[in-house]
Amino acid sequence: MTSYDQIMKLALERGFYFPSCEIYSDAPAGFWEYGPMGANMKYKFIALWRRELIRRDSMIEIDGSQIMSKSVFEASGHLLNFSDPLVECKNCNSIFRADRYISEKIGKAIPEGTSEIAMNSMIAENHIRCQNCKGEFKPVTRFNMMFKVGIGSSHDEAYLRPETCQTIFVDFSRVFKTMRGKLPLGIAQIGKSFRNEIAPRQSLLRLREFYQAEIEVFCNPERLNEMPKFDEVRNTRLNLYDDEYHRDITAYDCLDQGLLPNKLVAYYLALLTEFYGKTGIDMKRTRFRRLADDEKAFYSLVAFDFEVETSIGWLELVACNYRADYDLKGHSSISNHNLEVIEPTNQTKVLPHVFELSMGIDRSLYTILEHCYYEDFRHDDRVVLRLNPYLAPITFGVLPLMSKTIMVEKSRAIHSLLKRDFDSVYDESGSIGRRYRRLEEIGVPFAITIDQQTLVDDTVTVRYRDSMEQERINTGELKKFLEDKSAVV
RNA sequence: GCGACGGUCGUCCAGUUUGGUCUAGGACAUCAGAUUGCCAAUCUGGUAACCCGGGUUCAAAUCCCGGCCGUCGCACCA
Numbered sequence: 051m052t053s054y055d056q057i058m059k060l061a062l063e064r065g066f067y068f069p070s071c072e073i074y075s076d077a078p079a080g081f082w083e084y085g086p087m088g089a090n091m092k093y094k095f096i097a098l099w100r101r102e103l104i105r106r107d108s109m110i111e112i113d114g115s116q117i118m119s120k121s122v123f124e125a126s127g128h129l130l131n132f133s134d135p136l137v138e139c140k141n142c143n144s145i146f147r148a149d150r151y152i153s154e155k156i157g158k159a160i161p162e163g164t165s166e167i168a169m170n171s172m173i174a175e176n177h178i179r180c181q182n183c184k185g186e187f188k189p190v191t192r193f194n195m196m197f198k199v200g201i202g203s204s205h206d207e208a209y210l211r212p213e214t215c216q217t218i219f220v221d222f223s224r225v226f227k228t229m230r231g232k233l234p235l236g237i238a239q240i241g242k243s244f245r246n247e248i249a250p251r252q253s254l255l256r257l258r259e260f261y262q263a264e265i266e267v268f269c270n271p272e273r274l275n276e277m278p279k280f281d282e283v284r285n286t287r288l289n290l291y292d293d294e295y296h297r298d299i300t301a302y303d304c305l306d307q308g309l310l311p312n313k314l315v316a317y318y319l320a321l322l323t324e325f326y327g328k329t330g331i332d333m334k335r336t337r338f339r340r341l342a343d344d345e346k347a348f349y350s351l352v353a354f355d356f357e358v359e360t361s362i363g364w365l366e367l368v369a370c371n372y373r374a375d376y377d378l379k380g381h382s383s384i385s386n387h388n389l390e391v392i393e394p395t396n397q398t399k400v401l402p403h404v405f406e407l408s409m410g411i412d413r414s415l416y417t418i419l420e421h422c423y424y425e426d427f428r429h430d431d432r433v434v435l436r437l438n439p440y441l442a443p444i445t446f447g448v449l450p451l452m453s454k455t456i457m458v459e460k461s462r463a464i465h466s467l468l469k470r471d472f473d474s475v476y477d478e479s480g481s482i483g484r485r486y487r488r489l490e491e492i493g494v495p496f497a498i499t500i501d502q503q504t505l506v507d508d509t510v511t512v513r514y515r516d517s518m519e520q521e522r523i524n525t526g527e528l529k530k531f532l533e534d535k536s537a538v539v
Numbered sequence: 540g541c542g543a544c545g546g547u548c549g550u551c552c553a554g555u556u557u558g559g560u561c562u563a564g565g566a567c568a569u570c571a572g573a574u575u576g577c578c579a580a581u582c583u584g585g586u587a588a589c590c591c592g593g594g595u596u597c598a599a600a601u602c603c604c605g606g607c608c609g610u611c612g613c614a615c616c617a
Contacts, residue, residue, distance in 0.1 A: 063550055063568075075591035075607050132617045138540085145540050147614070193540095195617065212617070248540060248615050256616075347617055366616095430579060452576055479570080483578030499577070511577080518578070 053361035057419050058253060060433070061088070064492050066419065066443075067254060080250025080258035087492055088415070090443035090473055092261070095329070095415060096240055098440060099263055101538060102325040103407075107279075109236030109265060110229055114217025116242055117199055120207045125384035126216055126377060128209075131348040133194035135169060137187045139180035148190045152178060166190040195246045210244035214262045215406060217241075219377040222268065222402075223389050232394065233402055234269035234277075234314060240411070254412040255365065261411035267318060268402040270393055271374070274312035283320035289333075292340040311352060315372065315405060322356060322368060322407055328538060329414065330438045332421050335359035338370070349376040358417050367414050373404040422493065429518065435493030436516055439536035445472040446496040446512075446532060447489045453478040461500040464510065464525055472532060490515050496532065 061067045065085030071077035084092055104111055123129045135148035148169050155178050169190045172178070179186060197210040211217065218225075218237050225237060240263045250256045284302040289295070290309050301320040304310040310319065319338055327333050341353040349371070356368035378401055382389045390399040418441065424434045439445060448465040450457035458478055465476045475494070477485050482499065489497055497513040504510050504525075511520040512531065523531050 059550065069608080072608090077608070079608065128617075134615075134617090136540090145614075150614095193615095195615095245617080250616095251610090349617085432579075449577095481578080481580070482576070483580085485579095486577080487579050501577080513577085520577080 053420055053423065054252070057416065057423060060423070060435075060491070061085075061253075061419070066091070078258075080247055080256070082253055082257060082412075087443040091415060091418075091437075091441060092411065094441045094443070095411065095418070096263070098328060098538065099240075099325065099409075102328060103265065103321060104236075104238055107236055107321060109238050110225065110231075111238045111240075112218065112221060112225060113241065114214070114221060114239060116211055116244070117201070117208050118211050118216060118220070120209065121384055122216055122220060122381075123196065123209055123212075125380040126219070127348060127380060128196060128212055129194070132196060132212060133192045135164075135166060135190050136193050137169075137173070137190050140186050140188055152176075166192065193248070197244050197246055212245050213243050213264070213408065214239045214241045215264045215266050215377075215408065218264070218266045219381055219404075220385075222378065223387060226268070226391055231268075231391070233273070233391065233400075234267055236265050236267045238263070238265045240264075252362065254416045255362075257412060263409040263411055265318075265407040265409075266373075267314070267405045267407075268391075269314055269405060270400050271403040272400075274314045277313040277317050280313045280317045283317055283324065286320040286323055288319060288323055289337040290340070291337040295337070311372075315352070315354075315370075318405060318407060319354065319356075319370060322370070326356070326367075328438070329418050330422050330436070330441060331358060331414075331417055335421075337364075339364075347371060349373050351376075358421075360417055360420050365413060365417065367410055367417060369406070369408045371406045371408065373406055375401045375403050377404060378402060432487055432490055434490045434515060437493035437495070438538075439495040440538050442493045442495050442536075443473060444475055444489070444492060444494045445536050446498055447475045447477055447485070447494050448498050449476075449482060449485050449500070450478050451482055451499055451501040456505060457500045457502075460504055464498065464500065464528070467525075468529060468532070471529060472536075486513065486518075496535065498528065 064087055066088040067082050067084050069077060070081035070083050100111070103109065120129070123132075136145055137148040137151060138145050149164060152169060152172050156172065156176050166189070173187055173190075196212050199208050199210060200206065201208050218239055222237065225231070226235065240261065242259055243262050244259050247256060247258050250258050280301070284300065286301050287298045288301060288304060289297050290299065290304060292309075296304070296307075296309055299307075299309070301310075301316045305313060305316050310316040323333070326336065336356065336358045338354040339357050341350075341355060346353045347369070351374045352372040354370040355366045356370065357364045357366050359365075378389045381387070382401070390401045392398070393400045418437070419435070422436045424436050426432045426434055446468075448461050448468075450461040461478070462476065465474065468474060475489075477488070479485070486497055493515070495515045497515070499511045499513060499520075501511065503522075508525050509522045510525055510528070512523050512528075513520045
């Protein structure tokens with residue numbers, strides 16, 4: 051069984067995630083639910099993200115609408131660019147990407163933005179037919195990956211946002227003013243985005259409805275190397291990959307050797323590296339890959355994907371795009387609002403540029419599960435999810451050594467003292483060994499066991515998931531003990 | 540979206556070839572009880588499934604058609 055299958059099995063059996071609407075046979079692909087364990091883990095992942103990125107860098111966070119008006123996506127370019135021209139064979143229904151197919155057949159490049167009409171004439175003039183069955187093609191159509199929705203009784207045209215950042219851009223002016231912003235400023239958002247993928251696959255890795263955590267750093271393009279806080283991360287080590295690997299190289303050296311364009315970009319890539327280092331992902335299996343021009347999104351000037359190696363290959367977790375003034379310029383022009391801000395040092399107006407860190411939460415959670423999954427062949431092949439305590443969906447379990455004794459009553463009392471401060475479970479069912487194994491499998495880092503001695507001196511044992519070692523703790527000190535042990539370090 | 544293959548308890552699998560013996564079987568998991576009392580012990584009992592819709596037939600998990608989902612390949616992935 052591959053690692054992906056093992057994680058899938060664990061997710062289904064233990065309530066991390068499972069298909070949406072699964073009791074109905076018309077449940078569409080690409081929609082998944084987080085069960086109790088997955089939802090808890092997601093909350094903790096977000097808490098870590100806030101701590102290590104938002105608070106650390108003094109960013110500000112908003113929470114915007116998922117449905118946005120048509121004009122937003124005219125301005126953002128998604129109505130035009132976020133779609134593919136397709137041709138379909140009348141005979142065998144094969145579907146091809148129209149521009150690429152024509153260009154392949156006539157040996158000439160088809161420019162972006164070529165109209166459907168023009169492409170239809172090219173097909174006719176060059177007698178292009180289906181390569182599978184020689185059938186004729188239906189007229190070229192466009193498939194837009196945004197979900198269209200109708201608002202109100204008149205069904206006014208609007209769309210589910212295909213990326214969370216568009217709300218940040220349209221809110222930028224008000225947020226910047228009301229929060230007394232100064233460049234560079236990170237504005238962040240966590241939420242759902244929606245893309246009508248043609249073929250969603252692999253559970254959490256390619257969804258039609260998914261969580262993003264996006265950070266848009268607004269900056270003055272003239273001052274990308276004025277970053278005093280860069281010194282905090284100058285020795286942070288990154289893995290870069292362009293034509294060749296540059297492993298374990300400090301942020302400072304990346305700049306020095308011209309591998310990264312400026313201090314602002316280097317600073318945020320380093321910050322992101324430090325964040326992911328705390329998630330339990332094996333950083334030796336990660337890299338920032340610089341994208342070639344033909345791989346980049348239409349709005350991106352320079353792009354680095356933060357990728358991680360998993361059982362199904364390299365997986366993109368974060369897209370880091372230098373979007374320049376693409377978005378603010380577009381929104382400014384379509385909305386007729388001036389989105390420039392004042393640069394305080396010389397009182398000049400500037401339209402900020404944007405460097406974006408666009409993180410896929412679902413993919414990140416999957417990767418954490420996979421990298422933390424461990425089969426301990428020295429102890430009955432036990433399965434241990436070695437999650438960092440601050441990301442574990444459950445922090446501890448309370449277990450009476452024996453059921454049907456006064457230990458049960460004592461255990462419940464101890465659980466009551468702690469359950470409001472932590473995510474926890476109480477379990478008296480089955481042998482003590484079986485209960486430890488159940489907790490290990492869902493990554494519970496600590497097991498508190500109430501035994502004979504507890505009744506005598508009010509101490510309990512705390513068992514560590516990974517080492518299986520135990521230590522005795524006074525019940526009065528448990529809360530502090532657990533807080534200390536599950537703190538982010 | 541195309542093509543190939545597949546879909547049976549929470550999970551994995553048997554049964555489908557050759558329709559009836561399937562009131563659908565097993566393992567693990569889970570629940571209750573007994574027993575034990577610090578690392579998946581044992582025993583007893585229980586809960587629990589034929590992806591959905593239509594068709595053929597005296598009879599469908601099994602054959603046929605359509606849909607949905609999954610895996611892989613192609614294409615797609617702003």
